[in-house]
Ligand SMILES: NC(=O)C1=CN([C@@H]2O[C@H](COP(=O)(O)OP(=O)(O)OC[C@H]3O[C@@H](n4cnc5c(N)ncnc54)[C@H](OP(=O)(O)O)[C@@H]3O)[C@@H](O)[C@H]2O)C=CC1
């Protein structure tokens with residue numbers, strides 16, 4: 562493991578810097594021990610303006626002093642060549658081509674967009690779950706024409722998928738494979754970016770449809786919880802489907818600003834199934850590799866287990882540990898499957914910006930990015 566020396570700074574760029582996720586990157590990076598924001602990118606609408614003038618800042622802390630006067634650039638790799646890490650909060654409509662051009666320019670891209678999540682040479686990494694999937698990156702580089710020395714793309718998961726796979730991996734590590742999982746989401750409006758869902762649609766209402774969301778949760782979960790197997794020197798993802806795990810998701814949008822709540826029911830392969838108390842203990846004990854690797858943005862508790870009967874709640878629990886972990890509560894017997902519980906995750910933090918930041922810390926710690 563490599564640790565960044567005490568006073569060394571690592572220059573980073575943020576693409577989509579003016580958006581919901583981009584702003585959160587900038588707010589979180591202000592206090593980062595070694596990442597320093599060096600370059601900002603957004604659309605032609607914003608490029609050329611200072612960040613303070615070009616962004617409609619919606620965070621609860623002021624724009625960091627070191628970022629206010631940075632000029633927003635077009636998303637062209639030439640403006641980011643000095644950045645060891647490029648975080649992307651780009652709209653998915655444009656992320657595919659822009660992120661590919663950054664990778665081709667030998668930049669390390671940590672993306673929040675869906676564009677490359679299904680690419681089987683791109684790791685889909687929830688840092689509290691599967692950073693070992695970074696092992697596919699040398700192959701991703703080698704397949705590029707011409708082969709790359711430094712450039713790569715790592716993607717984050719969909720924000721609802723992220724909240725689910727953290728407790729699921731903890732349960733599988735403790736009790737073996739999960740056979741089936743039924744999820745209902747209650748997703749915050751910030752998940753739709755800014756300005757997001759019209760107030761007349763969401764106020765006093767629940768919208769029982771988010772385009773493409775259920776399919777993403779059902780597919781991404783299998784890739785993240787799957788294995789990265791090596792045969793004759795070649796890496797390939799084995800989707801969790803080979804065990805098999807069946808996932809069914811129903812997604813709703815609710816009038817909450819930040820924090821996705823999800824109700825989850827699971828059935829284990831093992832019989833007898835673990836008790837609710839065993840499940841609580843296993844969730845609370847879960848210690849992801851990013852903690853032992855010393856990633857500074859990793860939460861102290863990957864999963865905080867509530868004993869109170871009415872928690873977690875988005876308004877109360879979404880900023881616990883700076884939104885870097887997940888909160889689980891109401892762990893109880895399920896009369897249809899085995900166990901059911903409620904999980905809350907901050908869609909903009911561990912569901913987006915925080916995950917990319919921890920992924921980049923892990924990439925540095927494992928030597929994937931030399932600084
Ligand atoms: N919000 C959330 O909770 C989560 C979002 N995501 C994903 O993260 C990404 C960003 O989401 P979010 O921040 O919510 O979206 P926003 O709509 O709030 O922000 C989009 C950003 O993309 C930029 N952009 C748009 N078009 C272009 C273009 N043609 N060229 C360059 N930049 C462009 C915008 O710049 P400008 O201001 O100049 O238009 C803005 O900075 C999406 O892919 C989303 O799916 C993932 C997990 C959670």
Ligand SMILES: N[C@@H](CC(=O)OP(=O)(O)O)C(=O)O
Pocket residue numbers: 653673674675718719720721748749751752753771774777908
């Ligand atoms: N679709 C999520 C946000 C997100 O993560 O989207 P995507 O999977 O397209 O990056 C929401 O609306 O809450």
